[in-house]
Amino acid sequence: MKTKAALSFLLFTAFWGTALGQFKPNSIGVCYLQKEDAEFYHLTVALPFETLQKQEIQYDTVFKTVIDTVAYSGQIILFDNAGEVFRINNKKKFLLQFWCDDDGGTQYRPTLKMRIKKTDLKRPLTAINKIQKICCFVMVNSAGRGMEPVKIPSNKPVAMKGDYNGDGKTDCFLWTYYDEAENCDGKPANNLGIILSVGNKEYRLRCCGP
Numbered sequence: 001m002k003t004k005a006a007l008s009f010l011l012f013t014a015f016w017g018t019a020l021g022q023f024k025p026n027s028i029g030v031c032y033l034q035k036e037d038a039e040f041y042h043l044t045v046a047l048p049f050e051t052l053q054k055q056e057i058q059y060d061t062v063f064k065t066v067i068d069t070v071a072y073s074g075q076i077i078l079f080d081n082a083g084e085v086f087r088i089n090n091k092k093k094f095l096l097q098f099w100c101d102d103d104g105g106t107q108y109r110p111t112l113k114m115r116i117k118k119t120d121l122k123r124p125l126t127a128i129n130k131i132q133k134i135c136c137f138v139m140v141n142s143a144g145r146g147m148e149p150v151k152i153p154s155n156k157p158v159a160m161k162g163d164y165n166g167d168g169k170t171d172c173f174l175w176t177y178y179d180e181a182e183n184c185d186g187k188p189a190n191n192l193g194i195i196l197s198v199g200n201k202e203y204r205l206r207c208c209g210p
Contacts, residue, residue: 022070023110025143027051028162028172028198030205031078033127033135036118041125045076045112045138046099048196048203052110063098063106070094070110077139078121083166085136086121088114100185100207107207128159130176131194132186132206137162137172147171148199159194172198174205184208 029047036042049055052070071093078086094110101107118124127133137160149169152158156175164171176192184191185207194205 022053023047023072023074023141024051024053025141026147027140028164028196029110029138029140030134030174030196031114031125031136031138033125033133034113036125039118041116041118041121041135043114043116043125043135045094045114046205047094047110047138047140048205049107049109050201050203051140057096057108065098066095067098067108068096070096072140074141076112076114077142077164078125078136079139079162079164080123080136081161081163081170082123083163085123085125086116088116090140100204102207103210129188130190130192131159131174132188134160134174134194134205137164139164150197150199152197172196179208181209183210 027047029045029051032044032046034042034044057067072090074090075087076090077084090112092112094112096108097111099107099109125135127135147164150172152170152173158173158175160174161170162172163169175195175197177195179191179193182191184193191208192206193208196203196205
């Protein structure tokens with residue numbers, strides 16, 4: 001019995017490890033709407049670097065836009081404030097791609113380009129121009145549990161809310177702040193920093209500051 005129990009544990013551990021991939025459970029990021037045509041949305045999925053299980057980077061002396069890839073074979077789930085919009089079984093590798101260079105050093109984050117047929121979505125996507133055309137949230141490595149409740153402070157200007165499972169409770173949100181240095185990268189030139197709040201954690205989504 002002990003041998004069978006040990007074998008069962010090892011099999012479960014191996015399966016669980018494979019299911020997790022290289023992202024932490026319930027990792028949340030955002031989708032940028034790059035363009036759309038009559039039939040498709042063209043998106044870029046981006047997640048904070050901190051959502052990766054392994055967070056060690058070997059820097060090269062020569063700058064590279066992409067320094068590594070992240071293998072993830074689980075589902076990718078798009079969602080907004082009304083719940084799930086779309087899900088797909090991922091077969092492509094994420095790129096560990098450059099996105100910011102400031103006092104914190106040269107920073108990278110996992111990204112993935114997607115093309116989704118509009119008729120496959122439960123609801124249309126709408127880009128918010130003032131926050132760099134972010135159109136919805138994305139979750140990878142969904143554990144189906146363990147989401148921490150999120151509280152929205154009254155003093156933070158909320159730009160977008162997300163309800164992963166459609167239960168009427170906010171699981172994450174985006175808020176903005178004015179960057180005093182007025183040097184945020186990218187368009188539009190509105191100097192708005194963008195913060196993703198998930199549970200008690202906050203992640204920068206725009207490269208601003210010195």
